[in-house]
Amino acid sequence: MAFTFIAIVGGVLFLFCFFSALLRWNEVRYVKKNKGLPPGTMGWPLFGETSEFLKQGPNFMKNKRARYGSFFKSHILGSPTIISMDEELNRYILMNESKGIVPGYPKSMVDILGNCNIAAVHGSTHKYLRGALLSIIGSTMVRDQLLTKIDHFMRSHLSNWDNQVLDIQRKTKEMTFLLSLKMVVSMESSRISDSIMPEYFKMVAGTISLPIDLPRTKYRGGCQARKALVSILREVMEERRKSQETHRDMLGVLMGNDDESRQKLSDEEIIDLLIAVMYSGYETVSATSMMTVKYLQDHPKALEELRGEHLAIRQRKKPDEPIDFNDLKSMRFTRAVIFETARLASIVNGVLRKTIQDLELNGYLIPKGWKIYVFIREINYDPCLYPEPLKFNPWRWLQDQSLESKNHFLVFGRGTRLCPGKDLGIAEISTFLHYLVTRYRWEAAGDDKLVKFPRVSAPNGLHIRVSSY
Numbered sequence: 288m289a290f291t292f293i294a295i296v297g298g299v300l301f302l303f304c305f306f307s308a309l310l311r312w313n314e315v316r317y318v319k320k321n322k323g324l325p326p327g328t329m330g331w332p333l334f335g336e337t338s339e340f341l342k343q344g345p346n347f348m349k350n351k352r353a354r355y356g357s358f359f360k361s362h363i364l365g366s367p368t369i370i371s372m373d374e375e376l377n378r379y380i381l382m383n384e385s386k387g388i389v390p391g392y393p394k395s396m397v398d399i400l401g402n403c404n405i406a407a408v409h410g411s412t413h414k415y416l417r418g419a420l421l422s423i424i425g426s427t428m429v430r431d432q433l434l435t436k437i438d439h440f441m442r443s444h445l446s447n448w449d450n451q452v453l454d455i456q457r458k459t460k461e462m463t464f465l466l467s468l469k470m471v472v473s474m475e476s477s478r479i480s481d482s483i484m485p486e487y488f489k490m491v492a493g494t495i496s497l498p499i500d501l502p503r504t505k506y507r508g509g510c511q512a513r514k515a516l517v518s519i520l521r522e523v524m525e526e527r528r529k530s531q532e533t534h535r536d537m538l539g540v541l542m543g544n545d546d547e548s549r550q551k552l553s554d555e556e557i558i559d560l561l562i563a564v565m566y567s568g569y570e571t572v573s574a575t576s577m578m579t580v581k582y583l584q585d586h587p588k589a590l591e592e593l594r595g596e597h598l599a600i601r602q603r604k605k606p607d608e609p610i611d612f613n614d615l616k617s618m619r620f621t622r623a624v625i626f627e628t629a630r631l632a633s634i635v636n637g638v639l640r641k642t643i644q645d646l647e648l649n650g651y652l653i654p655k656g657w658k659i660y661v662f663i664r665e666i667n668y669d670p671c672l673y674p675e676p677l678k679f680n681p682w683r684w685l686q687d688q689s690l691e692s693k694n695h696f697l698v699f700g701r702g703t704r705l706c707p708g709k710d711l712g713i714a715e716i717s718t719f720l721h722y723l724v725t726r727y728r729w730e731a732a733g734d735d736k737l738v739k740f741p742r743v744s745a746p747n748g749l750h751i752r753v754s755s756y
């Protein structure tokens with residue numbers, strides 16, 4: 288009896304010491320040898336606090352902020368990480384790439400999107416690749432070439448929706464993917480897009496998986512999908528070189544058909560830029576479009592005002608006349624709806640950086656190789672910055688026009704990495720809304736669930752019943 292008791296107490300003591308030692312492991316490994324770190328805890332060896340972060344989602348950040356303030360340390364997603372929710376520090380972090388704070392996206396993303404991908408490079412390489420990128424997706428290109436393509440595409444994508452129950456999540460995903468193919472390589476034939484689509488979705492899934500290179504892992508699938516996509520793009524480039532034809536699309540500009548914007552880029556750089564365009568504009572635009580439909584459906588007053596704005600544009604035009612750049616600029620309420628949706632749905636939770644040298648931030652010492660997570664989500668719901676933050680109120684963007692340029696507004700990032708596709712994304716969503724609200728009314732069909740973390744999605748689709756006006 289006494290022996291059993293001693294054995295149990297001994298076992299409990301052993302487990303206690305074992306788990307205490309495990310919990311101390313990361314503290315010893317990261318904190319003891321790096322003096323001057325911000326407050327926070329590092330969790331378990333290898334996994335750190337990742338499972339709490341993924342399980343509790345935004346509450347994890349909220350609780351930590353309540354305990355340690357707006358700048359603290361943790362160990363998430365495989366790396367020691369500093370989390371920043373401080374307005375001034377966020378601005379400093381995003382504006383100071385030259386001081387050694389460069390993009391820090393996960394290995395699977397960098398491997399699959401390519402070594403010449405814009406998020407994988409910094410310094411002078413980033414500067415010239417970004418210049419090339421702006422020549423194909425910047426606002427001049429939107430005005431001169433892309434808006435006509437977007438308008439043409441939306442008219443046909445939003446035809447025949449009358450009297451149907453649609454999964455608007457699927458529709459907006461297809462819309463963003465097919466539109467990007469049209470803009471990137473003028474691909475409209477469904478035969479080609481049907482063969483690319485499954486590869487593309489595999490590639491996207493691979494970028495947000497663990498980098499485990501084994502058969503049937505998402506990572507392996509993503510790498511294979513990248514190879515397939517690259518070989519399709521190479522084939523198109525070869526064909527174009529042989530035919531010597533001029534093409535008015537993004538590949539055409541990058542290959543130098545367009546003399547004014549000729550770029551001396553290698554084939555690898557061209558391919559990775561095109562993949563970046565298709566990738567970066569995909570989930571952001573499709574999720575924002577889906578959520579505008581949801582919020583407008585739940586807020587009839589906002590829908591009425593938005594519809595008024597678009598009917599006024601239609602009244603100035605012939606029935607089939609496309610919308611032009613001036614129409615786009617006149618869509619002030621639409622722009623406000625897009626910003627409010629991106630804020631309230633927190634389409635982008637945060638952006639990741641890593642340090643490439645030891646540096647001092649806010650009086651703390653951040654070692655080389657640590658990640659910095661600029662967590663935007665909590666700021667989007669700060670009542671001091673956005674009164675009644677959980678309310679869908681697009682009018683707030685019209686009442687205070689400076690809101691868009693405030694330091695805390697990071698929905699499109701800031702500094703040298705400010706989203707180069709911002710105007711294009713707004714043009715796509717605005718044109719989508721134009722044809723949606725002038726042609727159709729809709730209501731919820733079913734009680735679909737929405738998940739907002741770690742990404743905005745409707746796990747079983749978001750169904751709406753559509754009818755014509």
Ligand code: HEM
Pocket residue numbers: 390405406417420424563564565567568569571572575629634635638639697698699700701703704705706707708709711712713
């Ligand atoms: C609602 C739509 C969009 C949102 C909310 C959004 C958001 C963002 C954010 C927050 C960043 C900064 C990332 C960082 O600092 O690491 C970014 C960068 C970027 N975005 Fe967007 N984006 C949108 C649409 C688009 C579109 C349509 C495209 C392309 C067609 C695009 C292409 C890019 C690229 C290539 C970068 C990287 C820029 C660089 O590293 O220099 N985005 N975007």
